[in-house]
Amino acid sequence: xxxxxxxxxxxxxxTVVSFAVGFAWLPSEHGDFxxxxxxxxxxxxxxxxxxxxxxxxxxxxxxxxVVLDASMQRPQAQDAIGRGATLALNCTxxxxxxxxxxxxxxxxxxxxxxxxxxxxxxxxxxxxxxSIMQALAANLSDAxxxxxxxxxxxxxxxxxxxxxxxxxxxxxxxxxxxxHNVAPCAACHGGIERKPGAPWLEGMPKEYLVEQLAAFAAxxxxxxxxxxxxxxxxxxxxQQIEEVALFYARHGEGEEGR
Amino acid sequence: xxxxxxxxxxxxxxxxxxxxxxxxVRSPLHAWLDNPxxxxxxxxxxxxxxxYVLPTLVAMxxxxxxxxxxxxxxxxxxxxxxxxxxxxxxxxxxxxxxMASGHASVLYTFYPPMxxxxxxxxxxxxxxxxxxxWVALMSINLRxxxxxxxxxxxxxAMFGNVAGAYLWAWTSIGAAIEILVLILPVxxxxxxxxxxxxxxxxxxxxxxxxxxxxxxxxxxxxYTLVPRAIGGRLYSDTxxxxxFVLFLVFSMPIGIHHLFADPQIGAGFKFVHAAMTAxxxxxxxxxxxxxxxxxxxxxxxxxxxxxxxxxxxLPWENPMMLAVAFxxxxxxxxxxxxxxxxxYQLNESVHNTQWVTGHFHLIFGGAIxxxxxxxxxxxxxxxxxxxxxPAGPIRAQLWLWFAGMMVLTMPWHYVGILGMPRRMAYFDxxxxxxxxxxWTVTASAVGGAMLVVSALIFVYVLATARRGAGSPxxxxxxxxxxxxxxxPALLNGYALWVSMMIALxxxxxxxxxxxxxxxxxxxxxxxxxxxx
Numbered sequence: 001x002x003x004x005x006x007x008x009x010x011x012x013x014x015t016v017v018s019f020a021v022g023f024a025w026l027p028s029e030h031g032d033f034x035x036x037x038x039x040x041x042x043x044x045x046x047x048x049x050x051x052x053x054x055x056x057x058x059x060x061x062x063x064x065x066v067v068l069d070a071s072m073q074r075p076q077a078q079d080a081i082g083r084g085a086t087l088a089l090n091c092t093x094x095x096x097x098x099x100x101x102x103x104x105x106x107x108x109x110x111x112x113x114x115x116x117x118x119x120x121x122x123x124x125x126x127x128x129x130x131s132i133m134q135a136l137a138a139n140l141s142d143a144x145x146x147x148x149x150x151x152x153x154x155x156x157x158x159x160x161x162x163x164x165x166x167x168x169x170x171x172x173x174x175x176x177x178x179x180h181n182v183a184p185c186a187a188c189h190g191g192i193e194r195k196p197g198a199p200w201l202e203g204m205p206k207e208y209l210v211e212q213l214a215a216f217a218a219x220x221x222x223x224x225x226x227x228x229x230x231x232x233x234x235x236x237x238x239q240q241i242e243e244v245a246l247f248y249a250r251h252g253e254g255e256e257g258r
Numbered sequence: 259x260x261x262x263x264x265x266x267x268x269x270x271x272x273x274x275x276x277x278x279x280x281x282x283v284r285s286p287l288h289a290w291l292d293n294p295x296x297x298x299x300x301x302x303x304x305x306x307x308x309x310y311v312l313p314t315l316v317a318m319x320x321x322x323x324x325x326x327x328x329x330x331x332x333x334x335x336x337x338x339x340x341x342x343x344x345x346x347x348x349x350x351x352x353x354x355x356x357m358a359s360g361h362a363s364v365l366y367t368f369y370p371p372m373x374x375x376x377x378x379x380x381x382x383x384x385x386x387x388x389x390x391x392w393v394a395l396m397s398i399n400l401r402x403x404x405x406x407x408x409x410x411x412x413x414x415a416m417f418g419n420v421a422g423a424y425l426w427a428w429t430s431i432g433a434a435i436e437i438l439v440l441i442l443p444v445x446x447x448x449x450x451x452x453x454x455x456x457x458x459x460x461x462x463x464x465x466x467x468x469x470x471x472x473x474x475x476x477x478x479x480x481y482t483l484v485p486r487a488i489g490g491r492l493y494s495d496t497x498x499x500x501x502f503v504l505f506l507v508f509s510m511p512i513g514i515h516h517l518f519a520d521p522q523i524g525a526g527f528k529f530v531h532a533a534m535t536a537x538x539x540x541x542x543x544x545x546x547x548x549x550x551x552x553x554x555x556x557x558x559x560x561x562x563x564x565x566x567x568x569x570x571x572l573p574w575e576n577p578m579m580l581a582v583a584f585x586x587x588x589x590x591x592x593x594x595x596x597x598x599x600x601x602y603q604l605n606e607s608v609h610n611t612q613w614v615t616g617h618f619h620l621i622f623g624g625a626i627x628x629x630x631x632x633x634x635x636x637x638x639x640x641x642x643x644x645x646x647x648p649a650g651p652i653r654a655q656l657w658l659w660f661a662g663m664m665v666l667t668m669p670w671h672y673v674g675i676l677g678m679p680r681r682m683a684y685f686d687x688x689x690x691x692x693x694x695x696x697w698t699v700t701a702s703a704v705g706g707a708m709l710v711v712s713a714l715i716f717v718y719v720l721a722t723a724r725r726g727a728g729s730p731x732x733x734x735x736x737x738x739x740x741x742x743x744x745x746p747a748l749l750n751g752y753a754l755w756v757s758m759m760i761a762l763x764x765x766x767x768x769x770x771x772x773x774x775x776x777x778x779x780x781x782x783x784x785x786x787x788x789x790x
């Protein structure tokens with residue numbers, strides 16, 4: 001045989017042997033509860049998806065039905081803002097005439113649109129609990145919700161006093177608590193990076209923040225789609241919660257409505 | 259050629275300072291970073307420069323030089339070569355702007371579903387397209403030479419060079435598909451979701467063989483420069499050719515060993531890729547054997563006797579001798595670590611730890627880059643007609659590089675086994691569990707500082723070489739111990755080996771790629787970087 005033929009035969013033999021070991025021999029030595037014969041073993045080794053969890057009960061609690069998409073984040077036309085302003089007359093009692101609350105309800109002015117859309121849809125679908133908000137959201141259509149989001153996004157956002165001395169920023173906000181698996185707040189809520197669905201927090205009433213973190217920690221609030229806030233909040237000490245809430249709620253200069 | 263090397267080494271000098279900064283800020287010597295994003299931005303720049311810009315430019319510059327020196331004819335397509343260079347330069351500048359603005363902190367391995375600014379990806383594409391021009395030119399120049407010298411044996415240096423070019427052409431296709439088909443539509447805003455698993459499979463297609471593309475210039479230097487520089491003979495020319503073609507066949511279809519922890523790939527494919535990865539150690543072991551034998555010839559020619567006496571007789575004052583010895587020591591440690599990484603089960607204990615960082619810094623930054631230095635030192639008199647470079651600073655530079663790399667990477671290997679994760683912007687050294695490991699990070703920062711000094715000496719030596727002050731002797735390559743007569747046609751061309759490489763890729767990657775592309779459920783929402 002020529003050298004070329006030898007090389008090809010050697011490569012084919014090597015390939016066939018490694019496939020035989022990897023797809024037939026090893027997986028049948030380590031069969032799991034799904035193994036049902038050779039063909040099944042080969043499919044498993046090839047990574048073909050298996051529906052072995054088909055008979056298992058569905059997850060007990062659903063977190064949310066809302067899937068965030070990019071269309072929720074886009075700015076809306078003027079008429080949507082106008083319609084939203086009219087609808088928002090219903091909200092002023094708690095959230096303030098310009099979206100800044102004096103009743104320890106969350107500020108909505110300048111909030112990201114997808115945040116407002118998601119929370120209203122969760123109230124409407126029963127995935128976030130509140131006797132007031134669930135009742136108010138029940139009659140809103142999808143279009144209403146988008147208009148409300150457009151209006152509140154349009155309002156000027158409350159800003160805290162600018163941070164000039166980094167030492168006043170709590171460690172939890174800047175760097176998190178890595179040994180307890182808590183990411184920095186600023187990694188999602190702005191400052192370092194912003195993730196879709198994470199709300200603007202500056203200027204939020206302290207009582208509201210403390211209450212929500214406690215609700216996440218206890219699992220009473222569970223509309224964070226992948227448990228991201230529940231996992232953070234569970235690992236926080238009451239003192240850490242107090243510190244962060246105070247930091248985000250601290251008053252800024254030239255703030256409206258206060 | 260000089261432009262290629264200068265751009266490569268200037269970028270290298272910048273990126274090495276960033277690397278040292280990264281080690282410093284995460285060591286106990288510095289308070290925690292307020293913005294960890296800065297750390298990842300720096301890691302991205304360091305990785306992009308060291309992994310794409312530096313080795314691509316060195317391979318291109320060396321390739322053009324070899325084509326002229328080994329084939330003894332002027333380069334065909336000089337204008338195209340300049341076009342390739344400008345593409346690399348513009349691409350680097352685009353990617354650098356995107357990274358500096360903080361819109362591209364996705365690391366050089368891209369990691370979808372993280373999505374960077376489109377300028378970042380387009381910049382990388384330009385760098386790769388520039389290098390494809392080089393691939394085409396290498397092939398064209400070899401063909402032109404063959405037409406003039408029908409049936410003659412291709413000089414070993416050029417044989418390895420073109421093997422590296424073909425390897426790069428095929429392996430860069432994976433990342434090119436990933437960027438053009440999967441990532442760019444998302445980065446440009448046409449899509450919101452991305453098949454992250456499939457993207458990672460495509461990247462693994464590039465990710466392992468790119469290492470061998472980096473390695474090729476080093477191996478070419480081992481075979482064709484080292485024996486000549488230390489006054490010996492190359493033990494076997496044929497062994498060199500076998501090593502180069504084996505790299506062509508086996509270095510590419512094995513990349514899934516980077517995805518051992520990824521759930522989207524079946525265990526069977528992981529095993530096959532692990533088994534074939536073991537095959538890549540064959541050409542490396544062949545090379546180690548051949549080069550040690552060649553060095554032994556040099557020792558014996560200088561009068562060394564006995565089983566070990568030849569080692570003492572070696573020209574240790576010669577920088578090339580030092581470099582090849584250091585390179586082999588680092589290749590030995592790094593290679594042994596690599597065997598652990600590629601073993602499916604052993605990998606579990608070191609996956610994504612500092613061990614991995616230690617491994618590739620030792621192999622690439624150590625064994626490979628130290629030979630890049632020697633290539634530059636060897637070519638400089640040819641390219642600039644400068645006076646001979648001073649041996650003293652060069653020796654100091656090589657010693658510092660070797661010692662610094664050891665001090666940098668050995669603590670990484672050690673804490674990797676203890677489980678310290680890699681790519682962390684800071685560690686909480688006040689925690690009792692981590693306090694005992696704090697010194698290792700400080701040690702690595704010290705090693706990094708030694709590397710920075712060494713790199714600065716390197717750039718200084720090259721920059722202060724006086725142009726036109728000397729008249730270099732004609733460049734020569736190593737002579738073989740046995741005169742190279744007729745080389746078997748199989749080892750004088752690439753047809754069989756390139757076909758084997760493509761066939762093996764289809765067998766080893768075809769099913770996972772087809773399956774992931776067909777499954778609808780594998781897409782996840784994209785996460786754009788730098789939103790604030």
